[in-house]
Every structure is written in structure tokens, then in C-alpha cells.
Amino acid sequence: MNSFYKKNGPVIATFFLVAIIFWLVFLIVIPQLYMLDLSFRPNLPPLLRGGPDDVYTLTHYKHFLYGSETSKDAYNYVDIGVFLDTIITAVLVTIINLCFCYPIAFYIAKLATPNTARLLVLALVIPFWINELLRSFAIRILFAGEGVINNILLELGLISTAVNFIALDIALYTGLTYAYILLMIFPLYNALETLDTNQLEAAKDLGSSTVRTHWRIVIPHAKAGIASGSTMVFMLTAGALATPVVLSSPNTYWFTQLIYQWFNMNDNWSRGSAYSIILLVVSVTFVLLMMRLFKVTIGEVVR
Amino acid sequence: MSAEVELQNVSIAFGNFYAAKNVNVKIGAGEFFSFLGPSGCGKTTLLRAVSGFLEPSQGKVLIDGQDMSGIGPNKRPTSLIFQNLALFPLMSVADNIAFSLEVRGHDKVQRRKRADELLDLVALNGQGDKKVHELSGGQKQRVAIARALAVEPKVLLLDEPLSALDLKLRQKMRTELRAIQQRVGITFIYITHDQGEALTMSDRVGVMNDGELEQVGSCYDVYEAPCTPFVATFVGENNAFYGKVEKVEGVKVKVQTGGSSFIGQAGLGLDKKNYKFKAGDEVIMFVRPEAISLKGNSKKTQNSFSAEVKTIEFEGNLKNIFLRSAEDVDIRFSVPSSSDTSGMEPSKNVSLSFSQDNAVVLPTGALALD
Ligand SMILES: Nc1ncnc2c1ncn2[C@@H]1O[C@H](COP(=O)(O)OP(=O)(O)O)[C@@H](O)[C@H]1O
Ligand SMILES: [Mg+2]
Numbered sequence: 001m002n003s004f005y006k007k008n009g010p011v012i013a014t015f016f017l018v019a020i021i022f023w024l025v026f027l028i029v030i031p032q033l034y035m036l037d038l039s040f041r042p043n044l045p046p047l048l049r050g051g052p053d054d055v056y057t058l059t060h061y062k063h064f065l066y067g068s069e070t071s072k073d074a075y076n077y078v079d080i081g082v083f084l085d086t087i088i089t090a091v092l093v094t095i096i097n098l099c100f101c102y103p104i105a106f107y108i109a110k111l112a113t114p115n116t117a118r119l120l121v122l123a124l125v126i127p128f129w130i131n132e133l134l135r136s137f138a139i140r141i142l143f144a145g146e147g148v149i150n151n152i153l154l155e156l157g158l159i160s161t162a163v164n165f166i167a168l169d170i171a172l173y174t175g176l177t178y179a180y181i182l183l184m185i186f187p188l189y190n191a192l193e194t195l196d197t198n199q200l201e202a203a204k205d206l207g208s209s210t211v212r213t214h215w216r217i218v219i220p221h222a223k224a225g226i227a228s229g230s231t232m233v234f235m236l237t238a239g240a241l242a243t244p245v246v247l248s249s250p251n252t253y254w255f256t257q258l259i260y261q262w263f264n265m266n267d268n269w270s271r272g273s274a275y276s277i278i279l280l281v282v283s284v285t286f287v288l289l290m291m292r293l294f295k296v297t298i299g300e301v302v303r
Numbered sequence: 304m305s306a307e308v309e310l311q312n313v314s315i316a317f318g319n320f321y322a323a324k325n326v327n328v329k330i331g332a333g334e335f336f337s338f339l340g341p342s343g344c345g346k347t348t349l350l351r352a353v354s355g356f357l358e359p360s361q362g363k364v365l366i367d368g369q370d371m372s373g374i375g376p377n378k379r380p381t382s383l384i385f386q387n388l389a390l391f392p393l394m395s396v397a398d399n400i401a402f403s404l405e406v407r408g409h410d411k412v413q414r415r416k417r418a419d420e421l422l423d424l425v426a427l428n429g430q431g432d433k434k435v436h437e438l439s440g441g442q443k444q445r446v447a448i449a450r451a452l453a454v455e456p457k458v459l460l461l462d463e464p465l466s467a468l469d470l471k472l473r474q475k476m477r478t479e480l481r482a483i484q485q486r487v488g489i490t491f492i493y494i495t496h497d498q499g500e501a502l503t504m505s506d507r508v509g510v511m512n513d514g515e516l517e518q519v520g521s522c523y524d525v526y527e528a529p530c531t532p533f534v535a536t537f538v539g540e541n542n543a544f545y546g547k548v549e550k551v552e553g554v555k556v557k558v559q560t561g562g563s564s565f566i567g568q569a570g571l572g573l574d575k576k577n578y579k580f581k582a583g584d585e586v587i588m589f590v591r592p593e594a595i596s597l598k599g600n601s602k603k604t605q606n607s608f609s610a611e612v613k614t615i616e617f618e619g620n621l622k623n624i625f626l627r628s629a630e631d632v633d634i635r636f637s638v639p640s641s642s643d644t645s646g647m648e649p650s651k652n653v654s655l656s657f658s659q660d661n662a663v664v665l666p667t668g669a670l671a672l673d
Contacts, residue, residue: 198389201356206403206454207377216402220393 191225340511561630567662
């Protein structure tokens with residue numbers, strides 16, 4: 001602490017401290033705690049809040065599992081289905097993203113000349129100056145029934161009738177994969193960049209194939225970067241809203257869309273909070289489990 | 304199994320810059336051959352051309368008579384030890400050593416057995432389960448050697464593998480490397496900027512300067528009969544007297560340098576024949592520090608001159624005495640530490656001499672800077 005003050009001078013050090021504490025406490029901890037609290041309370045009109053009916057209850061969590069009291073089903077198949085769909089799709093998107101980004105990151109980090117690498121990074125970054133919603137609409141235009149891709153395929157005679165990419169959710173997967181590509185590429189790049197090129201050559205000299213060199217040397221070296229990128233992509237994909245709203249087929253729901261509905265359309269903030277907490281807890285647990293499985297520590301991931 | 308390596312007119316260009324220029328050398332099967340040269344002279348580049356990481360821009364690399372163009376490093380009977388060793392830090396020592404066997408699909412038991420044999424060979428018994436970072440510098444060195452030998456190469460290529468070690472260890476590893484080479488009997492191509500290393504280990508040495516191979520010969524030849532001023536000054540220490548040829552008598556050359564005239568031997572050219580000089584040629588006469596002695600035993604075959612003592616440097620077994628001759632040439636010579644140097648205080652004038660047989664006369668050319 002003292003050395004922090006010495007290094008930065010009193011004014012800047014105080015500013016940093018205040019800013020960090022403000023950010024942590026007011027923008028993260030308090031809202032989340034408020035949501036947590038809200039999720040355990042009944043959805044009451046403002047007048048009744050704090051009254052005798054305002055007691056802690058599990059009703060929203062129960063609703064997620066068993067559905068409304070009037071429902072005949074044993075479980076809330078719809079919401080649980082959407083939830084599982086979201087998690088599974090997010091996992092798939094993360095894996096596709098990783099498979100897609102790993103070669104790019106490897107190329108930039110180890111194979112490209114410095115100039116090519118800079119150009120590639122620019123080409124990757126610039127599209128992200130456009131906001132997420134616009135990018136999603138652009139992808140929608142690409143994949144629409146009379147969109148660019150269909151027109152090209154029709155023109156080439158590869159298909160005879162337009163493919164409904166939206167209904168097949170291909171547009172959604174593409175949009176989601178593309179949306180967080182940078183969050184995968186940069187941690188991967190950082191990890192791969194520190195790999196000594198001589199190790200690749202040594203492996204080659206010892207007779208190793210490219211695949212084996214990656215499997216035995218490059219991937220183990222980049223493990224922390226892979227974990228870090230995958231974690232971020234998974235979390236953000238599972239929590240994405242704009243892209244699914246624009247790109248999902250009419251009968252596909254993203255779990256965040258349900259949350260959004262509870263908050264806004266149905267004006268049930270408590271249930272919305274409960275659903276958010278479920279998403280958060282399950283996502284975090286899932287990530288921790290995966291890290292355990294692949295023997296990565298949190299320290300490595302946030303490095 | 305060892306193999307012969309031949310470089311035929313090998314040139315290697317990076318853009319317009321030639322890192323190796325028209326290198327020709329034939330390295331015999333089972334030979335310990337060193338490329339010796341200052342850093343940046345193209346040694347690594349040349350070695351990468353032999354191992355297959357680089358294709359020569361011109362010329363050919365032949366291994367056992369077979370043209371290697373288009374054959375990748377994994378297909379050549381060579382194995383390279385990198386300057387920084389490039390061990391795999393996330394694998395155990397045994398896994399590192401047996402990596403090439405893993406690649407070829409050998410099972411765990413076979414791999415372990417071979418790794419243990421190789422660990423024995425490099426005197427690291429029982430260290431197989433350690434992680435690489437748990438080893439000392441010298442031990443890592445040995446692991447790198449074992450890993451390279453695991454592919455049973457016919458030619459082992461070593462890129463300054465000892466440069467990261469401290470002096471004592473380096474000297475110990477020299478002996479050991481030589482012993483390993485004799486045990487496995489394969490061709491070793493070693494590159495280094497350290498002449499001591501090259502001279503102690505090698506059968507033959509190739510001295511490189513600025514991408515060119517200036518001289519190839521036995522350690523003795525390179526030291527005693529340098530072909531060029533660069534070799535004369537890069538390999539060991541040398542005193543250089545610039546001058547003009549006054550008279551030639553067979554291989555004896557009389558050189559006018561400053562105010563005095565010295566007689567020396569015409570040096571040997573690359574063709575092993577003495578250089579032919581004629582009166583008036585610009586030449587340099589080289590005299591090794593150990594060939595200079597304090598005057599006293601004056602025979603007819605001695606050249607003598609006087610010089611002013613500048614400094615005396617104590618180097619354990621030797622004393623190096625730095626002087627400046629009457630003609631303003633910097634001279635250094637050394638005597639055993641036990642010698643009496645009481646008469647040699649700085650700024651005193653002393654008489655020195657050297658034998659005509661120990662002076663080598665070469666055409667002018669660039670010296671090695673140190
Ligand atoms: N890939 C490369 N691209 C351009 N120049 C290079 C490359 N590799 C080496 N060089 C240049 O070639 C020369 C010889 O390098 P190197 O073979 O590494 O020398 P050494 O091993 O003798 O120290 C140096 O001037 C170096 O800058
Ligand atoms: Mg080098």
C-alpha cells in the first residue's frame with residue numbers, strides 16, 4: 001500500500017483507489033447483492049413492499065424448475081429447455097470459436113511477419129468498431145432468404161431454392177461465434193507469443209508432425225490462454241442478448257431473452273433476478289468444473 | 304553410424320544480404336568438426352542449412368553423397384542442438400529425451416528404457432522423472448544432448464551449446480562432449496565463437512568471417528599456419544607488424560616495418576603453398592605473444608627490437624606484458640608468472656626478440672577485432 005502510494009504519488013494513488021473501490025462496490029457488488037436479495041422476494045406492487053407479505057421465498061426458483069402453479073407439467077420444461085439449450089449452444093459456440101481462433105492466433109503469433117501480423121490484427125479489430133447490434137443485423141442481411149449468401153449460392157447453382165439460414169439457427173451460431181472472437185484471439189495470441197519458436201523447430205527436427213507438435217507442445221503451453229479465452233467467450237455468449245434477439249429463429253429462445261421478458265415485459269423484477277442468478281451460478285460452476293477438469297488454476301486464467 | 308557432410312558452394316541470402324558466401328567444405332564421417340567465427344558471421348545460418356531449416360540460395364548440401372535439397376529437417380539424418388537448447392519445459396526429462404520415440408510410435412516401456420540408457424550415456428542416471436526446470440545448466444545441456452541422440456542421428460549439429468554455462472562447467476563439458484562423440488562415433492558439427500572450445504575438442508576447424516569460410520584445417524594448422532590476417536588474429540593472440548617486403552629469399556621474407564627490418568617465413572595460402580611475395584608488397588608480419596622473449600639468447604636467426612613497457616597484466620599462470628615499440632606498434636607478449644620481470648616497470652625500455660621461424664608473413668587484410 002505504502003509502496004503503491006510512493007510509486008504513483010498521493011493524488012494519482014488516491015484516485016486509483018477511489019475509482020477501483022467505487023467500481024467494485026457500487027457497480028458490481030451492490031447491484032448484484034440487490035438482485036440476489038430481490039430474487040428471494042415475492043413480486044409485489046410498490047405499495048406492499050416492506051409490508052407483511054414481503055417475506056423471503058423460493059417461489060421464483062421454484063417457478064424455474066416446476067413452472068407456474070396452474071401448469072399441469074411436472075417440470076417447467078419450457079424454461080429449463082431454453083436454459084439447457086442456451087448453455088449447450090454456448091459451449092458449442094465456444095468450441096467452434098476456439099477451433100476457429102486458434103489457427104489465426106497461432107499464425108499471427110508465430111508465422112506471420114511483423115507487418116502482416118499488424119495488418120491482420122487491424123483487420124480483426126476494425127469490424128468491432130461497429131456496435132454489436134449493427135453487426136448482428138449485417139449478419140442477418142448476409143443470411144436472409146434473399147440475402148447475399150443465398151444469392152451467391154443460387155447464382156453458382158449450388159442450391160436450387162434459398163436456404164433458410166435463420167430458421168436453421170446457422171445465422172445465430174455464426175453471429176454468436178463472431179461476436180466474441182477477439183476475446184478468444186487475444187488471450188490465445190498472448191499465450192502463443194511467449195512460446196519459444198526453437199521449440200517448434202526442435203520438435204520438427206525430432207520428427208514430430210505438425211499435429212503432434214501442436215498437441216504435445218503448443219497447446220499445453222497455451223493452456224492458460226485457451227482457458228482464459230474460452231471462459232470469457234462462454235460467459236459472454238451465454239449472457240448475450242442483442243445477437244440472439246436479432247438472429248435467432250422465431251422458435252428459438254436464448255435464456256437472456258426470458259430474463260429480459262421478466263424484467264421488462266412482465267414487469268417481474270424478482271423473477272428476472274432469480275433467472276439471472278441461476279444463469280450466473282450455473283455458468284460460473286460450469287467454468288470452474290471445466291477448469292478443474294483441465295487442471296487450470298484461476299491464477300493462470302486471469303494472468 | 305556416421306555420415307559425411309559436404310557443402311558445395313553454399314550461399315545463403317536474406318534479401319540482398321548474404322549470411323553465407325560460397326562455402327565449400329567436406330566433413331568426414333565420424334569427424335568432430337567446428338565452425339569457428341565471431342558472432343554474426345553466419346555460423347547458425349550455415350548449421351540451419353545442414354539441418355534443413357533453411358535451403359541454400361545457391362549450392363548444395365550433401366549428406367553421405369546424397370543431395371539434401373527439398374528434404375526437411377525431420378527427414379534428414381541430422382539432429383540439432385539449439386543455442387538455447389529448446390527443451391520442452393512442460394515434459395519430464397525422460398519424456399523430453401524419448402520424444403522422438405513417441406513420435407515414431409514406440410510404447411511407454413520402450414521409451415522409458417531408451418531414455419534411461421541415454422541418461423546413463425550422459426551421466427544423468429535416475430534423473431528421468433525430474434522436470435526440466437529442476438536441473439542445473441550443465442544437466443540441461445546433457446538432456447539436450449541425450450534428446451538429440453535419441454533419434455540416432457548420423458550427424459549431430461551443435462549450435463554454441465556451451466555458451467550459457469560458466470567457465471568451469473564449460474571446460475568440463477568440452478571434455479565430456481568429446482568423450483560422448485567418441486563413444487557414439489557419429490559426426491559432430493559444432494559451432495562456436497570461442498576458439499578455446501574449438502581447438503580443444505575438434506579434429507578440424509573451419510574459421511569463418513563475414514559469411515566466408517577463410518580456412519579449414521587441423522587445430523594445429525589453424526593456429527600455427529594461418530592463411531589470412533583474420534585467422535591469424537581471431538585464433539589466439541597475435542602481434543601484427545605492418546610493413547613492406549624488402550627482399551625475398553626462398554621462403555624467407557625480409558620485411559621493412561617502421562625503422563627496423565625483420566625476417567620471417569612466408570605464410571601458407573589456402574593451397575598449402577607459401578605465398579609468393581616480391582619486393583614492395585604490402586604485408587603483415589604476425590608474431591605470437593609466446594614467441595617473443597626478452598633479449599639475451601641472441602642467435603643469428605633472431606629479430607630484435609626495443610619497446611617501452613606500458614602495463615603488465617597478471618593472468619594466473621601467465622603475465623601479459625603490453626608494450627609499444629619504437630615504431631609505435633602495440634606489442635603484447637607473455638611469460639610464465641614465475642619469470643622474473645623485475646626489470647620491466649611501465650615506461651622502461653626493454654629489448655625483445657623473436658625467432659625468424661616464428662614470424663609469419665601474410666598479405667594485408669582485415670584483422671579480427673576484439
Ligand atoms: N532470418 C534472418 N533474416 C535476416 N537476416 C538474418 C536471419 N538470420 C540471420 N540473419 C543475419 O545473418 C547473419 C548471420 O547470422 P547467424 O548465422 O545467426 O550468425 P552467428 O550464428 O554466427 O552468430 C547476421 O548478420 C544476422 O543478422
Ligand atoms: Mg548463432
